[in-house]
Amino acid sequence: MSLKKHILNDVGILSVSDKIGDVQELFNQLTYTHLPVESEGIYVGCISENDIRCFENDKTLDDYRYALEGFFMRESNYWLDSLEAFGQNNCNILPVLDDNNNYLGYVELNEMISLFKETPFLHEPGNILVIEKAFKDFTFGEVSQIVESNNAHLLGAFVSKMEDDMAEITVKVTPSGMNEIIQAFRRYGYLIISEHQEDTFNKNLKDRSQYLDKYLNI
Numbered sequence: 213m214s215l216k217k218h219i220l221n222d223v224g225i226l227s228v229s230d231k232i233g234d235v236q237e238l239f240n241q242l243t244y245t246h247l248p249v250e251s252e253g254i255y256v257g258c259i260s261e262n263d264i265r266c267f268e269n270d271k272t273l274d275d276y277r278y279a280l281e282g283f284f285m286r287e288s289n290y291w292l293d294s295l296e297a298f299g300q301n302n303c304n305i306l307p308v309l310d311d312n313n314n315y316l317g318y319v320e321l322n323e324m325i326s327l328f329k330e331t332p333f334l335h336e337p338g339n340i341l342v343i344e345k346a347f348k349d350f351t352f353g354e355v356s357q358i359v360e361s362n363n364a365h366l367l368g369a370f371v372s373k374m375e376d377d378m379a380e381i382t383v384k385v386t387p388s389g390m391n392e393i394i395q396a397f398r399r400y401g402y403l404i405i406s407e408h409q410e411d412t413f414n415k416n417l418k419d420r421s422q423y424l425d426k427y428l429n430i
Contacts, residue, residue: 214287214288214289214290214291215285215286215287215288215289215290215291215294215308215319216287216288218291218319218323218324218327219287219308219316219317219318219319220317220318220319220320221316221317221318223242223244223247223318225247225248225249225250225255225307225315226238226247226248226249226250226259226273227249227250227251227273228249228250228251228256228272228273228274228277229272229273229274230249230272230273231269231270231271231272232264232267232268232269232270232271232272232273232275232276233269233270235247235259235264235273236264236265236269239261239264243304244261244304244305245260245261245262245302245303245304245305246258246259246260246261246281246301246303246304246305247259247305248305248307248315248318249273249280250315251274254313255284255307255309255313255314255315256277256280256282257280257281257282257283258280258281258282258283258303258305258307259273259276259279259280259281260279260281260303263276263279267279281301283297283300283301283303283306283307284306284307284308284309285297285306285307285308285309285319286308286309286310286311287308287309287310287316288311291319291324291327292328294306294319294324295324295325295328298321298324303321304320304321304322305318305319305320305321306318306319331368332367332368333367333368333384336367336386337386337387338367338384338385338386338387339384339385339386339387339390339408340382340383340384340406341382341383341384341385341390341393341394341397341404341406341408342372342380342381342382342383342404342405342406343355343380343381343383343397343402343403343404343405343406344378344379344380344381344402344403344405345378345379345381345401345402345403346377346378346379347371347374347377347378347379348377349401350379350381350402352369354400355369355381355383356369358393358396358397358400359383359385359393361396362389362392362393362396363388363389363392364385364386364388364389364393365385365386366383366384366385367384367385367386368383368384369381369382369383369384370382380405390408391408394408
């Protein structure tokens with residue numbers, strides 16, 4: 213799904229000729245982290261609320277053009293691309309341009325998050341499994357194969373953490389056969405990070421540990 217149907221236009225684009233004081237007042241009325249700015253009809257970047265509070269209110273945006281941040285999205289971009297852009301730019305608003313760089317409006321973080329909430333990954337019932345393996349050694353094809361060969365379906369998976377060449381992968385599967393899936397991941401060299409009541413491996417380890425403690429205390 214492209215961004216086109218989610219573009220908003222209720223806040224107009226600023227001009228580099230706008231006074232800093234007026235822009236500060238506009239930010240007082242809004243909850244956005246940034247606002248888009250144009251020069252002679254061409255989008256030139258976004259001004260952040262944090263920056264605008266430090267500027268002299270009798271000057272114009274043109275005097276602080278160096279502070280403009282040039283991030284934007286294309287209307288043809290997939291909505292999921294915007295979540296990455298929101299995170300990278302620490303913003304809650306993204307200007308949208310067409311292929312000719314004409315400003316079309318903006319998309320809002322909260323709406324994009326609401327779309328993510330409706331995906332099967334979050335919306336459908338299932339079990340979350342967090343696994344870990346060396347980044348160079350795992351593939352999503354292998355993850356999918358392990359899940360599906362144990363009579364479950366993969367609802368979604370993503371790399372949720374990268375540290376010291378190790379990848380932490382968060383997986384959501386349909387709610388069936390979790391113990392078999394967990395044991396299969398272990399056989400393929402994955403470390404199970406999340407805890408699960410169905411995990412008989414950990415239960416057996418705990419039982420053996422308790423037996424050893426009892427034996428040593430005799």
